[in-house]
Amino acid sequence: MSLSALTCHAIDPLLAHYGLRATRVKLVAQLDCEIHRIALARPHGLASLAPDADVVLRIYPAIRSDTAPIDAELRWLQAMAHAGLHVPQPLADAQGRMLQRWQPDAQGPVRHAVLLRWLPGRLLDRGLRPVHLRRVGELVARMHGCAEGLVSAGHMPADQATDGPDLNGWARGSRASDLRLAPATHAVIAAAARQLNKARADIGRGRDSHGWVHGDLHLWNLLFHGRQAGAIDFSDAGFGLHAQDLASALQYLRHPWVGNCDHGGQLAAMQAELLEGYACWRPLPPNVEQQIDVCVAIRMINTVEWMLDQWPQLNSRPWGPGFLQRVAGSLAVFAG
DSSP states (O other): OOGGGOOHHHHHHHHGGGTOOEEEEEEEEESSSEEEEEEEOSSOSOTTSOTTOOEEEEEOOTTOOOOHHHHHHHHHHHHHHHTTOBSOOBOOOTTSOOEEEEOSSTTSOOEEEEEEEOOOOBOOSTTOOHHHHHHHHHHHHHHHHHHHHHHHTTOSOTTOBOOOOOHHHHHHTTTTTOTTSOHHHHHHHHHHHHHHHHHHHHHOSOTTTEEEEOSOOOGGGEEEETTEEEEOOOTTOEEEEHHHHHHHHHHHHHSOOTTSOOOGGGHHHHHHHHHHHHHTTSOOOTTHHHHHHHHHHHHHHHHHHHHHHHOSSTTSSTTHHHHHHHHHHHHHHHHO
């Protein structure tokens, strides 16, 4: 069965674990996982759901057979939701299970799925203001605080790291065979990768700088609802630099895509408010601004790597060519 064509009938057996029944299913995202928004029949089987609440069904690809990373993500989401953070809360069935095994087609593979509360909110670009970045800073600090408690209790897999570019490969020049990227751009990225490897090693893995993080908290994974900032898509979570989550929020403010608003006039105020918001809840990492610069540059290389590995053509998205034209300039300070 094509998951993009899911029907209420197809998912009712899974929802039955929760005492729920669907009245409408809408596919809202189809990336690594498939995300479906579901309207429910009344009355609800879960007393914790408001009468008018929708839920989200996230279905993992069959290749995601290792459930340890998913379990870690769900534990963190549950802890954050209980702390009052604006994140998707996983729902447990009558047996207390958050992760479900699902086989919609008897001939198909077994997949894993989770049910979460639908998270209200809106994406902001042109309407983004420094006060919104303060709320993001507060959110990130509290997210890191929740994660720190789980790590201390031994509940998070010690070998799970956030996704990132192959800096060693770029530094060695082993990616230079991809002729879609101009040789001059390759050279800048290789030189920057060598410096960034050293800078990241110098930061180290002390608890004041390193811990469990979201890993991809860019503007399209931030939702604003009332006076709260919220976050979605925790699938890249793992151990990394705390500054990585601050850098993620700033990357495309510093380097806007074609078609997005240029916030250069208020960028300094936005970064200051982001850091102030974080500092209201927990100490900032040492030399945080330098760490952010390192993490933004690493993310720029990661974006290039993603384009080379995942896009059929480097102009597959409208902002691609412009991004590649500017990426060398954004890395020049590290390229020497």
